Amino acid sequence: MKVLGIESTAHTFGVGIVREEKIGVSRKWECLSNQKDMYEPEEGGIHPRKAAEHHYQHARELLNNALDEANVEYEDLDAIAFSQGPGIPQCLDIGAVTARTLSKKHDKPLVGVNHCLAHISIGTQTTEAEKPSTLYVSGGNSQVLSYKKGRYRIFGETLDIALGNALDKLARKLGYPHPGGPEIEELAKQTDEIIKLSYPIKGMDFSFSGLTTEAERKIGEASDKVLANS
Known part of the structure; x- marks a missing residue:
């Protein structure tokens, strides 16, 4: 076929x-x-x-x-x-x-x-995994899924923006072109240093808008690669 x-x-x-x-x-x-x-x-x-x-x-x-x-x-x-x-x-x-x-x-x-x-x-x-539990992360979606009784079921997901959108948003604030996610990922590989950023988890759900806002406030205080790794 x-x-x-x-x-x-x-x-x-x-x-x-x-x-x-x-x-x-x-x-x-x-x-x-x-x-x-x-x-x-x-x-x-x-x-x-x-x-x-x-x-x-x-x-x-x-x-x-x-x-x-x-x-x-x-x-x-x-x-x-x-x-x-x-x-x-x-x-x-x-x-x-x-x-x-x-x-x-x-x-x-x-x-x-x-x-x-x-x-x-x-x-x-x-x-070749069978009926996997999956952490699915993309530009527009962030979900925890599991396969049961012939269909995928959502056990947790973002309460606001997806992780990919969060990375793109931070990249734009730092002055990098779209899509910014790959730029953030490459910057993160250049250091082991991190700064403390808070991120809420509610049960199986998570949120990234507050994390992104806090990271944006640290622009100028921390280097781009440290922000990316954090």
Whole structure:
């Protein structure tokens, strides 16, 4: 089975093609192509309308590149998949419309995929973990999940902003371009020094807005790398 997937939840428009083969009672999958292009705002965070325009402008090229890299045609595909959410609505629309158009034009089944569960599924595929409890952290989500009775259940989550958003917000205050999360992570690797910052945990839930605000107040008192590591 070969499936073409379209990702457009936020700043990146991506096209991937995977092949799954059944070997005995197990299944093996292989990534045949992974093409992507990222919208980079001139300043600040993601501008939804501009990000959607970026995705629209690059969709055709990325689709063609993915097919070329995988050495397949649309006729060789068994299904078209797309990120159904969560994500930025304007960006999600571009991916959804593109996927629906391809599905109808080439008479292929259309599969909507939950963006969060897709991340977890890749982890379970690569680690061969079964029914894992998962700490899921991304730009827009931070959750503690566990698989039970055929579905994932949320046992804890952020009460305000996600950890990825918190890192991006701090990075902007420090003057780094979007996405700032990778910049913060690289800075943190440069020191073992930390300063004390408070962060609330309520049961299985957590909060990052207060932590980010406190870190912003320390700008100028501590170096960027110490703030990042804290």
